Amino acid sequence: HPSNLQREESCVLGRGNCRAKGGAPGFKVAILGAAGGIGQPLAMLMKINPLVSVLHLYDVVNSPGVTADVSHMDTGAVVRGFLGQPQLESALIGMDLVIIPAGVPRKPGMTRDDLFNINAGIVKTLCEGIAKCCPKAIVNLISNPVNSTVPIAAEVSKKAGTFDPKRLLGVTMLDVVRANTFVAEVLGVDPREVDVPVVGGHAGVTILPLLSQVKPPCSFTLEETTYLTNRIQNGGTEVVEAKAGAGSATLSMAYAAVKFADACLRGLRGDSGIVECTFVASQVTELPFFASKVQLGRTGAEEIFPLGPLNEYERSGLEKAKKELAASIEKGISFIHK
Numbered sequence: 307h308p309s310n311l312q313r314e315e316s317c318v319l320g321r322g323n324c325r326a327k328g329g330a331p332g333f334k335v336a337i338l339g340a341a342g343g344i345g346q347p348l349a350m351l352m353k354i355n356p357l358v359s360v361l362h363l364y365d366v367v368n369s370p371g372v373t374a375d376v377s378h379m380d381t382g383a384v385v386r387g388f389l390g391q392p393q394l395e396s397a398l399i400g401m402d403l404v405i406i407p408a409g410v411p412r413k414p415g416m417t418r419d420d421l422f423n424i425n426a427g428i429v430k431t432l433c434e435g436i437a438k439c440c441p442k443a444i445v446n447l448i449s450n451p452v453n454s455t456v457p458i459a460a461e462v463s464k465k466a467g468t469f470d471p472k473r474l475l476g477v478t479m480l481d482v483v484r485a486n487t488f489v490a491e492v493l494g495v496d497p498r499e500v501d502v503p504v505v506g507g508h509a510g511v512t513i514l515p516l517l518s519q520v521k522p523p524c525s526f527t528l529e530e531t532t533y534l535t536n537r538i539q540n541g542g543t544e545v546v547e548a549k550a551g552a553g554s555a556t557l558s559m560a561y562a563a564v565k566f567a568d569a570c571l572r573g574l575r576g577d578s579g580i581v582e583c584t585f586v587a588s589q590v591t592e593l594p595f596f597a598s599k600v601q602l603g604r605t606g607a608e609e610i611f612p613l614g615p616l617n618e619y620e621r622s623g624l625e626k627a628k629k630e631l632a633a634s635i636e637k638g639i640s641f642i643h644k
């Protein structure tokens with residue numbers, strides 16, 4: 307099939323017995339929604355990642371073009387393209403990691419929840435494919451509203467009997483990336499030296515930066531705390547408004563997605579001490595899902611860390627976050643059971 311571009315197929319003079327069969331050490335990764343604003347730079351960055359041996363690019367439009375383009379990069383990963391629902395299963399079989407940035411993004415004036423009606427159905431279909439074809443894959447779910455799409459994905463795999471809470475990870479890394487950047491600006495330091503835990507969820511007040519736990523240790527005035535919390539919570543809206551109708555964060559999101567996917571792959575490889583924030587099935591609060599620091603390992607989120615000591619500002623933020631999160635989680639769960 308012409309859209310099923312593979313290196314070994316596209317090279318008519320191939321000598322066959324080269325690494326191009328996907329035999330190189332590394333992991334097999336699929337991107338669902340690979341032709342989109344996030345999907346394209348994400349595909350490019352994953353093609354550069356030395357831990358990836360095979361990269362499957364699936365979308366309902368334009369994936370052959372993106373695949374041809376990315377496949378010409380002289381890095382190790384073998385790239386294959388898949389177009390449209392009939393090719394979803396081929397895209398998923400054998401994958402170790404599936405990254406999902408499929409679905410519509412926000413326009414000015416929209417909340418992430420406004421995307422629910424379209425994206426819920428897309429995520430449901432894609433997760434049914436995962437349950438059938440690669441139920442043991444780690445899933446990195448980017449499609450918004452993450453606070454509802456992760457519960458949707460969980461219900462789909464529960465129905466299929468394949469649910470593994472350790473393997474379903476909602477991507478909140480962009481909130482951490484933004485928090486590191488904005489905190490570094492206030493402190494006047496290099497953002498690479500800063501680590502800000504961001505817990506809760508991925509929308510408005512559910513995004514809860516724990517500024518009392520920033521590393522390296524530092525303290526903020528109330529004015530700085532309020533400024534930073536608001537800027538981190540509204541970082542997505544800042545980009546949506548600046549793009550003025552042309553979509554939401556794509557480049558910083560692709561960067562954050564790769565940072566998170568790379569951490570997942572290093573965990574799969576067996577590296578120790580890999581800790582990142584992600585939105586997962588959790589017992590850290592009374593809610594069934596919550597974002598917090600987790601340890602990533604061979605089977606996904608192997609340990610979920612408690613929130614640690616919170617100050618009064620954070621405790622009050624946590625109460626607001628939990629109220630909104632509870633409703634978003636319930637909305638996702640009932641979408642599958644309605």
Ligand code: NAI
Pocket residue numbers: 338339340341342343344345364365366367407408409410411412421425428431432447448449450451452477478479480481508553554555556559
């Ligand atoms: P986009 O519209 O540029 O790309 C979405 C892609 O998904 C398109 O190529 C489209 O053809 C594809 N798609 C639609 N239906 C599909 C299906 N059934 N199967 C496979 N692919 C399908 O949107 P963009 O900017 O890439 O954003 C994608 C999603 O990521 C949005 O829901 C957005 O809200 C979310 N997002 C999440 C962030 C996070 O931090 N978790 C940050 C930024 C965006």
